[in-house]
Amino acid sequence: MQPLLVPGTLDSLSAIGQYVNAAAVAAGLDKKVAYRLRLAVDEIATNIVIHGYEESGLSGDVLVLSTITDNSLIITLEDTSRPFDPRSMGRPDHIDKPVHERPIGGLGVYLTIQNVDKFDYEYVNGHNRNIFIVNRPKIEA
């Protein structure tokens, strides 16, 4: 699929979601796997827009790329906000606490990591690259 370039605003989340859904169909992903991939990408895209751009007083775009290999679908989000590796957030320590005792927030990155087979991050040439990988179903021989 052609890459998708959208402004780094909340209004772009819907277009990013549709792009991921279309890529999931092209890769032959099961409906539930597709949903979970879209969720993972949406959480990071939301953080890029809110924390990376808006709260930092920055503006920029989000580039969405998809690559289908024999074994996997790889979605990459690229942005030009400050370097931030979501993996540095770690597992929130409140996930086992009753809902009324836990802080509001800190769930997005956790959901991302839980909902893809592999989540990766790199900072290359002034771009954050968030990489989401899901395995494609095995084709019966």
Next chain:
Amino acid sequence: MIEINIETLQAGAGTTSINAISLTGEIDATNAAEIQRRVMPLSAPGCKLLLDMTKVAYMSSAGLRMLLSLYRQTSAKQGRIVLVGLSDELQDTMSMTGFLGYFTVLDSLESGIQSLVS
């Protein structure tokens, strides 16, 4: 895009007033705050809230945060909240984050109403 419909139901032969909130669309960071703004005023002392999610096709953590705020306020006011019509995917997300056990989650509108009346 999200559509929010709120109506008041009289149940239990008129003994119980229930605020039924039905959401249609996708809940994400673009609209969770709007839902919270519309629904939070219903969370009054002793309130009974029925949140119908049958037509919610997608919900991100922004929706979970909205539900958490609503749950807290409703509990603080000795009110009750019941969720109905959650898709498997929404239930998975709530289960993964430990939310599922804290909410009353039922399949149908009817069972939700029945639970709030009792």
